Amino acid sequence: MRASHNAPVPTAPSPAHTDEPDETLMLRYAGGDMGAFDTLYGRHELAVWRFVFRSVKVQAVADDLLQDVWFSVARHASGYEVKAKFRTWLFTLAHNRLVDHLRTAKHHASLDASDEDARSLADTLVADSGFGPVRQLQSREQAAALIAAVEQLPLEQREAFLLQAEGDLSVQEIAQATGVNFETAKSRLRYARASLRQHLKEFAS
Numbered sequence: 001m002r003a004s005h006n007a008p009v010p011t012a013p014s015p016a017h018t019d020e021p022d023e024t025l026m027l028r029y030a031g032g033d034m035g036a037f038d039t040l041y042g043r044h045e046l047a048v049w050r051f052v053f054r055s056v057k058v059q060a061v062a063d064d065l066l067q068d069v070w071f072s073v074a075r076h077a078s079g080y081e082v083k084a085k086f087r088t089w090l091f092t093l094a095h096n097r098l099v100d101h102l103r104t105a106k107h108h109a110s111l112d113a114s115d116e117d118a119r120s121l122a123d124t125l126v127a128d129s130g131f132g133p134v135r136q137l138q139s140r141e142q143a144a145a146l147i148a149a150v151e152q153l154p155l156e157q158r159e160a161f162l163l164q165a166e167g168d169l170s171v172q173e174i175a176q177a178t179g180v181n182f183e184t185a186k187s188r189l190r191y192a193r194a195s196l197r198q199h200l201k202e203f204a205s
Contacts, residue, residue, distance in 0.1 A: 022086035030078055040073075051163065061101070065101060072097065087168065088177055091173075149196055161192040163177060172185075174189065
């Protein structure tokens, strides 16, 4: 996150905050504890970045959106209340910023996925989403095909899937973050999984 006079600049997470829950850290930050913000940023920065990056597919845009999300955390700190998990609240901010961006963006570049990025997503699919065994990706073509399967999902399905895969949110938390009811969130996630499972058949062992 780039330096700004409007938002804190993360340094390194404070060892004193390592074991504290996110919600406690956010309340500490709201009270002026900058070390608490650094710890929160260290815990969640990568997951939020991956969520927005796999939605906009342009690294520079994802970087800017990530910065905006953490600016929002800073702006809303004084009014923060523990009504849900901090992670749900954080990804709600990310969702809102992403929606604003997609309303105005006219063109989106295709994602040029690295092998490492694709393998990371494959690991996420297997570990978090019940896709069953997936053998090691053996070529860049396979890696690109895997990322493309996620990219080709309808926006609402892709977002629901990424909120689970990257944000580790439950269906109820996805519903909260995206402003829909439980059944709608569940349906979007079910369709996304079914589509991805179909695309992943060639990788099954």
